[in-house]
Amino acid sequence: MAYRQRVTAQRRRFYDRAVYxxxxxxxxxxILVLAAVAVFLFINSYPAFFLIDQWQFFTGTVWDPxxxxxxxxxxxxLLVATLVVTFIxxxxxxxxxxxxxxxxxxxxxxxxxxxxxxxxxVLAGIPSxxxxxxxxxxxxxxxxxxxxxxxxxxxxxxxxxxxxxxAIMMVxxxxxxxxxxxxxxxxxxxxxxxxxxxxRWETMWKVVIPAARxxxxxxxxxxxxxxxxxxxxxxxxxxSSPQLxxxxxxxGQPITSTIAIEIGEVAANTPHYHVLFxxxxxxxxxxxxxNFVADYAMRxxxxxxx
Amino acid sequence: MRRRAKERLFFxxxxxxxxxxxxxxxxxxxxxxxxGIGTISWEFLTQFPRRGFTQGGIFPAIVGTxxxxxxxxxxxxxxxxxxxxxxxxxxxxxxxxxWLRVAVNNLAGVPSIVYGLLGLGMLVLFFGWxxxxxxxxxxxxxxxxxxxxxxxREAIQAxxxxxxxxxxxxxxxKWQTxxxHVLPYSTPGILTGIILSLxxxxxxxAPILMTGVVLTKSILPQDIWDTFMAMPFQLYALATQxxxxxxxDFQYGTALVLLIMVVLMxxxxxxxxxxxxxxxKW
Numbered sequence: 001m002a003y004r005q006r007v008t009a010q011r012r013r014f015y016d017r018a019v020y021x022x023x024x025x026x027x028x029x030x031i032l033v034l035a036a037v038a039v040f041l042f043i044n045s046y047p048a049f050f051l052i053d054q055w056q057f058f059t060g061t062v063w064d065p066x067x068x069x070x071x072x073x074x075x076x077x078l079l080v081a082t083l084v085v086t087f088i089x090x091x092x093x094x095x096x097x098x099x100x101x102x103x104x105x106x107x108x109x110x111x112x113x114x115x116x117x118x119x120x121x122v123l124a125g126i127p128s129x130x131x132x133x134x135x136x137x138x139x140x141x142x143x144x145x146x147x148x149x150x151x152x153x154x155x156x157x158x159x160x161x162x163x164x165x166x167a168i169m170m171v172x173x174x175x176x177x178x179x180x181x182x183x184x185x186x187x188x189x190x191x192x193x194x195x196x197x198x199x200r201w202e203t204m205w206k207v208v209i210p211a212a213r214x215x216x217x218x219x220x221x222x223x224x225x226x227x228x229x230x231x232x233x234x235x236x237x238x239x240s241s242p243q244l245x246x247x248x249x250x251x252g253q254p255i256t257s258t259i260a261i262e263i264g265e266v267a268a269n270t271p272h273y274h275v276l277f278x279x280x281x282x283x284x285x286x287x288x289x290x291n292f293v294a295d296y297a298m299r300x301x302x303x304x305x306x
Numbered sequence: 307m308r309r310r311a312k313e314r315l316f317f318x319x320x321x322x323x324x325x326x327x328x329x330x331x332x333x334x335x336x337x338x339x340x341x342g343i344g345t346i347s348w349e350f351l352t353q354f355p356r357r358g359f360t361q362g363g364i365f366p367a368i369v370g371t372x373x374x375x376x377x378x379x380x381x382x383x384x385x386x387x388x389x390x391x392x393x394x395x396x397x398x399x400x401x402x403x404x405w406l407r408v409a410v411n412n413l414a415g416v417p418s419i420v421y422g423l424l425g426l427g428m429l430v431l432f433f434g435w436x437x438x439x440x441x442x443x444x445x446x447x448x449x450x451x452x453x454x455x456x457x458x459r460e461a462i463q464a465x466x467x468x469x470x471x472x473x474x475x476x477x478x479x480k481w482q483t484x485x486x487h488v489l490p491y492s493t494p495g496i497l498t499g500i501i502l503s504l505x506x507x508x509x510x511x512a513p514i515l516m517t518g519v520v521l522t523k524s525i526l527p528q529d530i531w532d533t534f535m536a537m538p539f540q541l542y543a544l545a546t547q548x549x550x551x552x553x554x555d556f557q558y559g560t561a562l563v564l565l566i567m568v569v570l571m572x573x574x575x576x577x578x579x580x581x582x583x584x585x586x587k588w
Contacts, residue, residue, distance in 0.1 A: 026385055026388045027392040033448050034412055037413075037421070041423060099320040104324065118576045122572050126509075127511070129564075130565050133541055137550075168334075199309050202309065229415075229418065229420070236542065260419055264515070
């Protein structure tokens with residue numbers, strides 16, 4: 001009996017060890033995927049560093065890769081379009097998202113919250129291609145037909161049209177992340193403020209929000225990263241013409257659009273193909289930086305209240 | 307008194323924000339239901355498209371999306387859940403776990419189109435998988451992996467440590483504790499994460515566009531190395547590459563079917579999570 005117990009104990013310990021090893025190996029996968037993203041973007045865009053004039057790539061104002069005489073790869077029109085849509089969508093989404101968050105976490109009746117929270121989660125789940133489709137078929141027409149000529153957008157499909165739907169994608173991200181941040185502000189802080197005779201609004205503005213600020217910053221950064229990298233909405237809604245313009249009401253072609261539209265038409269290992277991967281690398285760098293800031297803010301935040 | 311008035315004004319403003327969000331959802335969903343409901347029929351769901359997407363249905367696109375989801379699940383779920391177990395139960399503070407956490411956070415921020423480039427450059431061309439269901443599914447699995455890991459990690463970490471300690475105190479090994487005590491209690495949370503991840507995979511367009519989806523195909527995919535049709539890509543391609551008046555029924559119908567599928571999965575996830583929140587109160 002004692003012998004048998006010893007054997008099972010040994011076997012169990014061996015089993016435990018084996019599971020540990022397996023889990024370690026499986027966990028490597030996530031790191032490998034991230035490494036693969038960086039490595040394959042780099043390998044595939046590497047030839048472009050020599051084939052294409054890099055100075056012209058980063059500062060050129062014309063994107064015309066199918067020019068029959070000489071293809072021109074200037075990134076600025078694409079980068080500016082990305083900046084414009086991201087800026088406008090952030091301008092719409094941040095106030096609305098934060099307002100809705102405050103409403104949800106501090107003001108709303110529990111019964112309202114029970115409906116509104118799932119609704120926002122469902123909004124987050126709507127595929128971007130459906131939002132893009134709605135922008136293309138319904139909202140663009142609405143913008144075009146509601147406003148009289150002279151007031152309406154310069155182009156039927158325009159950057160603003162895309163930005164509105166990017167904002168709709170950003171709001172749920174902002175709400176869910178910044179609500180977490182506001183909920184984890186210790187209750188004692190809030191109660192102390194109320195006990196000192198502050199109104200609920202003053203408590204919120206001067207106590208809760210400052211305390212939750214790093215979390216809110218992280219939420220905004222992550223949602224901006226999402227807008228920068230979002231593809232289908234801008235492909236369908238902004239009208240694909242790579243022109244350099246800061247005007248949100250004219251059409252444009254952000255970086256993601258360009259990759260999605262042109263990658264299907266190029267042969268592998270041509271200069272154009274490598275340039276598209278380089279655009280991917282630029283995109284990856286931007287989102288990586290935004291993530292880094294969000295991560296940093298988040299870490300500072302968790303350090304503060306633990 | 308003025309302070310109170312100020313409070314009321316701001317509260318009204320915030321209520322307005324929430325109202326705008328709710329209205330946006332209602333308008334978008336309502337409009338797509340309104341436009342697409344007339345197209346939906348048994349025929350539309352079970353037949354192949356004919357005459358350039360003017361007759362028949364979207365059966366192969368539905369099947370393609372389902373195949374894709376099944377493959378993504380097979381690949382991403384075991385890896386994601388096991389990684390989450392590793393991070394939260396084994397090496398919480400080691401340097402490797404730190405790296406792992408950084409990797410997962412960054413993966414979550416990588417744009418879907420960049421995953422598409424990875425799929426094209428690595429899976430389709432470098433590995434020689436060709437444009438295929440497998441290449442697309444693997445690309446989407448990369449994309450949802452951080453979601454599965456994060457959701458599972460949160461579910462596992464919500465299990466109180468007293469439970470683990472009680473089990474360990476009775477002489478079980480670590481894995482037995484995880485297998486019989488931690489995982490059963492975190493299953494609903496993990497399941498929620500899985501469903502949400504799959505619904506995300508079902509709606510993604512950019513990654514599959516570059517790795518194997520096609521607009522027309524007269525047969526269903528024969529194996530995982532075959533090309534396939536899928537609803538999100540069909541919607542995108544019809545909306546941007548065909549004459550709107552001709553294929554508009556197909557566009558509205560595809561949008562609605564995709565939307566219903568994704569919304570139902572989201573609701574299921576929310577319901578599971580809420581029920582389990584009430585069931586286990588630590």
